[in-house]
Amino acid sequence: MRTIVLKSMIMVTALICCMSCTKDPNGGDARDPFVGAFRIHQTMVYQGVSYTDDYVITIMKSSVVPSDVIIGNLVNSGYSVNATVNATTFTIPPQVTNNGESVSGSGRLDGTNINFSLIVTEQGGVSFNVSGSGPKQ
Numbered sequence: 001m002r003t004i005v006l007k008s009m010i011m012v013t014a015l016i017c018c019m020s021c022t023k024d025p026n027g028g029d030a031r032d033p034f035v036g037a038f039r040i041h042q043t044m045v046y047q048g049v050s051y052t053d054d055y056v057i058t059i060m061k062s063s064v065v066p067s068d069v070i071i072g073n074l075v076n077s078g079y080s081v082n083a084t085v086n087a088t089t090f091t092i093p094p095q096v097t098n099n100g101e102s103v104s105g106s107g108r109l110d111g112t113n114i115n116f117s118l119i120v121t122e123q124g125g126v127s128f129n130v131s132g133s134g135p136k137q
Contacts, residue, residue: 031085034059034069038114042076042132056137057114074103075120075130083107092118105130112136 042053055076062068062082069090072080079097083090094104100123107116115133 029061030087031061031067031069033088033109033112034085034090034114035061037137038134039137040076040114040132040134042130044075044120044128044130046128047126075118077101090116092116 037056037058040053040055040057042055044051044053053076055073057074058072059069060072062070065082065084067086068082068084070080071083071092074081077097077099079099079101081092081095081097081103083092088110089108090106092103092105092107094102096102102121103118105116105118107114113133113135116131118130119127120130121127
C-alpha cells in the first residue's frame with residue numbers, strides 16, 4: 001500500500017512539473033516574433049527641435065532572463081538595452097547605457113512592425129523623447 005501511494009505521489013508531482021514547463025499556450029516562446037532586425041524611422045524632440053533618423057535595430061533573446069530581449073543599436077547609438085516581453089508588448093525598465101545615458105520606455109509589436117517610445121536622459125540631466133517604428137527585415 002505504501003509503495004502504491006509513493007508511486008502515485010511521484011507520478012502526480014512529475015505531471016505537475018511537466019505541465020508547468022510550457023512557455024506559452026501556443027507552445028512557443030513569446031519572444032520569438034521580436035527576434036530579428038527592424039528598419040526604424042525615428043523622430044525625437046531635443047531641446048525643442050525635432051529630428052528624424054532611419055537605422056536598423058537588432059533584437060535577440062536574453063540568455064539570462066527568460067522573458068527578456070536585448071535591443072541593439074537603440075536610438076542609432078550602438079548601445080544595447082534590456083527589455084521585458086509580455087505577449088506583443090515590451091517594457092524597457094530604467095537603465096544606464098554604456099555611454100552614461102539613462103533610457104526607459106515601452107513598445108509593441110503589431111504583426112511584423114515594431115513601435116516604441118522612450119525617454120532618454122543625458123549625463124547632464126537633459127531629457128528628450130524618442131519614438132520609432134518600422135518593419136521587420
